[in-house]
Amino acid sequence: MFDAHSPVAVLLLSLFAGAVRVSTPYLFVSIGECLTEKGGRVNLGLEGILVSGAMTGYAAAYLSGSPWLGVLAAGCAGLLLGCLHGLVCSLPRVSDIAFGIALMLVGTGLAFYLGKPFIEPQAPMLSSLDFGSWASSPQLHNALHVNPLFIIGVALAFALQWGLRHTRWGMALRLVGENAESARAMGYPITRVRILATTVGGFFAGVGGAYLSLVYPGSWNEGLSSGQGLMAVALVIFARWQPLRCLWAALIFGAAGALGPALQAIGVTSGYYLFNAAPYVLTLVIMMINCRPDRTLAGAPGELSLTR
Amino acid sequence: MRSYPLLPRVALGALPALPTLCALIGTLLLFSLFLLVQGQPAGDALVLIGQGAFGSSFAWQSTLLRAAPLMLTALCVALPAQVGLIVIGGEGALALGGLASAVVATVVPAAMPWFIAAPLMALAGMIAGGVWIGAVGAMRQLRGVNETISSLLMSYIAIALFKHLVEGPLRDPASLNKPSTPPVPDAFAVGSLPGLDVHWGLFWGALACVAAWVFVRHSTKGFAMRIAGGNNHAAKLVGLPVNKLAIAACAMGGAAAGLAGMFEVAAVQGSANASLLAGYGYAGILVAFAARQNPLSIILCAVLVGGIEASGSLLQRRLGLPDATTLVLQGLLFANLLAWEAMGGRLEAWRIRLQAMSVAHSPVRLEGTHV
Numbered sequence: 083m084f085d086a087h088s089p090v091a092v093l094l095l096s097l098f099a100g101a102v103r104v105s106t107p108y109l110f111v112s113i114g115e116c117l118t119e120k121g122g123r124v125n126l127g128l129e130g131i132l133v134s135g136a137m138t139g140y141a142a143a144y145l146s147g148s149p150w151l152g153v154l155a156a157g158c159a160g161l162l163l164g165c166l167h168g169l170v171c172s173l174p175r176v177s178d179i180a181f182g183i184a185l186m187l188v189g190t191g192l193a194f195y196l197g198k199p200f201i202e203p204q205a206p207m208l209s210s211l212d213f214g215s216w217a218s219s220p221q222l223h224n225a226l227h228v229n230p231l232f233i234i235g236v237a238l239a240f241a242l243q244w245g246l247r248h249t250r251w252g253m254a255l256r257l258v259g260e261n262a263e264s265a266r267a268m269g270y271p272i273t274r275v276r277i278l279a280t281t282v283g284g285f286f287a288g289v290g291g292a293y294l295s296l297v298y299p300g301s302w303n304e305g306l307s308s309g310q311g312l313m314a315v316a317l318v319i320f321a322r323w324q325p326l327r328c329l330w331a332a333l334i335f336g337a338a339g340a341l342g343p344a345l346q347a348i349g350v351t352s353g354y355y356l357f358n359a360a361p362y363v364l365t366l367v368i369m370m371i372n373c374r375p376d377r378t379l380a381g382a383p384g385e386l387s388l389t390r
Numbered sequence: 391m392r393s394y395p396l397l398p399r400v401a402l403g404a405l406p407a408l409p410t411l412c413a414l415i416g417t418l419l420l421f422s423l424f425l426l427v428q429g430q431p432a433g434d435a436l437v438l439i440g441q442g443a444f445g446s447s448f449a450w451q452s453t454l455l456r457a458a459p460l461m462l463t464a465l466c467v468a469l470p471a472q473v474g475l476i477v478i479g480g481e482g483a484l485a486l487g488g489l490a491s492a493v494v495a496t497v498v499p500a501a502m503p504w505f506i507a508a509p510l511m512a513l514a515g516m517i518a519g520g521v522w523i524g525a526v527g528a529m530r531q532l533r534g535v536n537e538t539i540s541s542l543l544m545s546y547i548a549i550a551l552f553k554h555l556v557e558g559p560l561r562d563p564a565s566l567n568k569p570s571t572p573p574v575p576d577a578f579a580v581g582s583l584p585g586l587d588v589h590w591g592l593f594w595g596a597l598a599c600v601a602a603w604v605f606v607r608h609s610t611k612g613f614a615m616r617i618a619g620g621n622n623h624a625a626k627l628v629g630l631p632v633n634k635l636a637i638a639a640c641a642m643g644g645a646a647a648g649l650a651g652m653f654e655v656a657a658v659q660g661s662a663n664a665s666l667l668a669g670y671g672y673a674g675i676l677v678a679f680a681a682r683q684n685p686l687s688i689i690l691c692a693v694l695v696g697g698i699e700a701s702g703s704l705l706q707r708r709l710g711l712p713d714a715t716t717l718v719l720q721g722l723l724f725a726n727l728l729a730w731e732a733m734g735g736r737l738e739a740w741r742i743r744l745q746a747m748s749v750a751h752s753p754v755r756l757e758g759t760h761v
Contacts, residue, residue, distance in 0.1 A: 126538065170725070173732035179476055179538055181728045183675060188721035194714035309546050316539050352558070359550035362543045366535070375534035388536055 089348045092221055096347050099225035100340020101333045102232060103298050107132065107307075108332035108339075109235040110290030111314035113242060114160075114283035116325050119318060120246065121279035122259035122385030125167050126182025128287040129311030130189020131160045135291020137197035140302035144205035149296050152205065153231070156292035157285045163189055164284015168277035178387060186311075200302050208296045231293050235329075238286070242325040255279055259383035287311065309362065310339075316365045319388075320372055322381035338364045398747035405741055409733045410680075413726040420722050435709060439719070442704030443697025449704075454588045455658070456670075457696035459484070461595035462650035463674025464681065464688045465602055466523060469643035470537070471683040472606055473636040474619035475530060479541030480647040481671025482548025483522050487515035487648025488655040489552055492662035493560065495574040495655075507578045512652050519648020520641040522548055527640030531633040537640075549667060556662055570663035580657035591653030595692075598646055602685035615639055647671060673699065676724045695720065 111128050118125045125131075135156035143152030167185055171178040211233075214226025246252035258265045258275045265272055294310075295302045317335060321327035342357035350357075373379065422432035443453050466480035491511035498507050526544055529535040562572040580590050606612040618625040618632045625632050650670060655662050677695050681687035702716040 166725075170729045173729060175731045175734045176728055180679065181725070183476075183478060183538075184679075184721065184724035184728050187672070187676070187717070187724050191714055191717035191719075191721040195712050195718050198712040198714070309542065312539060312542055316536075316543070319536075353554060355550045355554040355557070359547050362546045362550070366529075366540060366543050366547075369535045369540065370529060370533045373534040373536075375530075375532060 093344055093348050095221045095225050096344040097337050097340055099221075099227075100344055101337035102225075102228060103336070104339040105332040105336025106229065106232045106235055106293045106297070107290040107310050108314055108317060108335045109232070109239065109329060110293065111287045111311050112317045112321065112328040112332055113235070113238055113325055114164075114286030114290070115314050115318045116283075116321070116323055116328055117242065117255075117286070118164075118280045118283035119323060119386055119388070120255050120259045120383055121276045122262065122383050123168070123171060123178050123276050123280055124182060124315070124386065124388045125164065125185070125280055125283060126179055126312065126315060127163065127167055127185025127189060128182075128283070128314060129307065129309065130186040130193075131163045131284050131287040132189075132291040132294070132311040133307050134163060134189045134193040135160045135288030136295040136306050137193035137200065137291075137302055138288070139292030140205050140295035141197065141200045143208075143296055144200060144203055147206060149206050149208040152296055153208070153289055153292045156288040158288070160284040160286070160288020160291065161281055162284070164287070165277065165281040167284065168280035171280070172273045172277060194304050197302055197304075201304075205296065205302070207300055208293075210297070229293070229297050231289070231297065239325045239329040246325070256383070259385050262385050287314075290314075313361060313365050315388075316369055319379065319382075320365075320368045322379065323383060324381065335361055335364065395748055398744045402741065402744045402748060405737060405744065408737065409730040410727065412733065413723070413730040416726040416730065417719070417723045420726070421719050424718065424722075430709065430711065435705060435711070435715075438704050438708055439698065439701040442701025449697075449700060451587045452700040453693060453697040454586075454592055455696075456699050457692040458589065458592040458595045459650040459654055459670040460674055460677050460692035460696055461599050461688055462591075462646045462653075463671050464677035464692055465598060465646035465674075465685060466519075466643040466671070467675050467678035468681065468683040468685055468688060469602060469606075469646070470523070470527065470636075470640045471678065472612070472615045472619050473632075473639045474622065475527065475636060475640065476538045477523060477526060477541045477640060477643060478538055478675050479523060479526060479543075479545035479548075479671070480643075480650075480674045481667065481669070482545030482552075483519035483644045483647035484651040484654070484671050485552040485666055486522055486548045486651065487519040488651030488659075488666045489555060489560070489571070489662045490518035490648070491515040491652035492571045492574060492655045495578050496572045500575055500577070504577050508580065508656065511574075511578065511656060512649055515648040515652030515655075516645035517648070519651065520645035523644025523647070524637055524641030526644075527637040530640075531636050545671065552662075552667075553664070556664070560662075562661070565661075565663070568663055568665075570659075570661040573661045574656055578656065579660070580653060589653060589657035591650070591657055594649070594653070596689050598649070599685045599688050602642075602646075606685060611635070611638075647674070673720065676720055679724065680727055698723075 111132060115128055138159035139152040139156030142155030143149045167181060170176055171181055210227040210229045213228055214223040217223040217226060246256060254270050255275060258270060258272050262272050294306050317331045321331045338361040341360045342354060345357055425432040425435055442449055444450060463480040463484060466483060467477055470477040491514050494511045494514040522544060526537050526541045529540050530537040556571060557569040560571050561569050582589055583593060614630050615635050618630055618635050622632060654666055659665050673695055677688055677691045680691040698716050698719055702713055705711045705715050706713055
């Protein structure tokens with residue numbers, strides 16, 4: 083007999099709810115990074131974009147009163163920073179990995195500077211859709227609150243998976259990332275394609291940031307993001323550059339991220355910091371299992387500096 | 391030009407510094423623009439940054455106090471960079487190094503003379519940091535795990551571990567508001583440099599930079615590291631132990647960051663607590679890139695970045711700017727330094743042209759050097 087109130091059931095339920103709740107930023111950032119990397123570039127600065135997106139989204143939602151405008155503004159902030167990365171990395175001799183680190187610093191610095199006045203006020207939150215009104219247990223009901231941004235992210239993963247394979251744009255992007263020489267021979271504007279991919283990737287990462295400040299945890303402060311942007315880069319490697327696999331990977335990472343709060347919910351309070359480090363450990367273990375020193379990973383875009 | 395051979399020669403000498411110079415000017419322009427857009431007095435802010443960094447003996451003291459750990463955390467980036475690895479996990483190594491040295495200080499007998507206890511603390515910090523970043527190198531070489539990502543993840547794990555231990559098993563029950571380890575006994579504390587109000591960490595940090603420079607530029611091991619960094623394949627072909635070299639470079643870098651943690655604990659904080667996580671590990675990345683991974687230039691760049699950080703409080707007090715202002719300035723500086731690297735290609739052409747000009751006055755005309 084299933085007992086909805088036993089600690090194990092509560093733990094599993096809150097892990098499941100947490101997976102959906104925590105995974106959305108991972109999902110958006112990893113889809114953005116996936117797109118960027120398909121074009122042959124790496125943007126490690128998505129961490130900075132995530133934070134600026136969170137700040138911009140919160141500020142815009144507070145000033146306009148509409149959370150959806152906040153999401154759009156967050157995307158646009160990410161778009162600008164992504165475009166900056168794309169443009170600068172198109173210059174000769176500029177390393178995309180190094181500039182990503184710089185962008186991390188620029189993004190967080192700008193967000194902390196401009197976000198100072200928005201730490202106190204309360205912005206309107208993006209409300210969730212309720213799929214669980216039929217459920218008898220409050221935990222289950224709670225778990226079935228799904229945010230529309232999560233649903234958009236899932237749809238995006240499916241759309242991108244299809245689009246990369248079946249559209250002219252997707253084929254061009256993959257060719258540019260796979261073999262720049264042949265793309266050039268076929269007349270594709272390599273630099274422009276890469277800038278575009280990085281820019282759109284930045285937009286998605288910015289939207290992921292808006293989720294942090296407008297949904298969960300749902301406030302703007304300087305400790306909001308703790309490496310989700312960077313972990314998403316590792317997540318893309320784990321997902322072997324497939325948008326749909328990014329979705330499953332994001333859910334796993336979300337569950338790992340929810341482990342700390344879930345354990346707290348059933349009364350385990352010691353080792354709080356250690357449980358919160360679970361996603362980092364998971365990422366490292368996954369990378370150690372997946373990577374090999376002697377060969378590049380299956381599915382890795384050929385032009386990628388990250389896996390060389 | 392024939393009558394002014396001096397000018398091209400001076401230009402030739404200054405040419406390698408040109409991208410850095412352009413980056414500095416570009417940073418100041420962008421930063422001023424950023425402030426002007428918000429209606430802030432950009433000129434005043436720049437003057438205040440100069441004052442807050444180097445304007446008085448107090449400013450210098452506060453600058454050098456920050457430069458000391460920055461030199462060591464920058465080595466945590468620059469040493470792995472010699473073998474071609476980009477490691478950005480210095481913050482975690484610093485935290486664990488500080489924690490290890492604080493633990494040693496409380497474990498050793500209090501009667502132990504300081505000249506044994508302090509080196510023991512330093513050693514513990516260096517081992518902790520070295521093992522942590524050395525593991526990043528090992529993951530890279532043995533499993534192919536990207537070192538930039540793994541080092542930052544390791545840094546997050548180290549910080550989680552640090553907070554867990556400081557607020558849990560290693561917490562001094564007497565530290566009520568601010569969880570800390572038991573204080574380092576006064577006898578083991580690191581004192582000030584003679585005539586200065588800056589601790590000995592500055593001396594050891596600068597010494598470590600000089601030692602690293604000598605090692606990298608003038609030892610066979612350092613030479614082997616640079617070969618491995620320049621062309622991994624060639625290094626393997628000539629039989630260099632690439633894996634060992636890379637792991638050693640990472641471990642040495644981590645040891646430097648761990649030493650920075652030891653000095654922060656033994657000279658500044660007095661115990662291991664959350665104040666240790668002041669971002670020196672991250673600012674060290676900027677220092678190393680600004681120094682172009684040259685250990686000797688790190689000394690100068692650490693003082694510069696330390697100055698930027700030190701000026702933050704003055705900006706806050708006088709102009710009411712947020713404390714993140716120096717972070718914005720650092721970010722702009724970092725981005726500019728990398729973007730102006732793009733000049734490098736042109737630089738070569740200019741160098742050849744200037745060389746042709748500076749020898750044009752000599753009896754031997756160099757025909758065909760026109761570019």
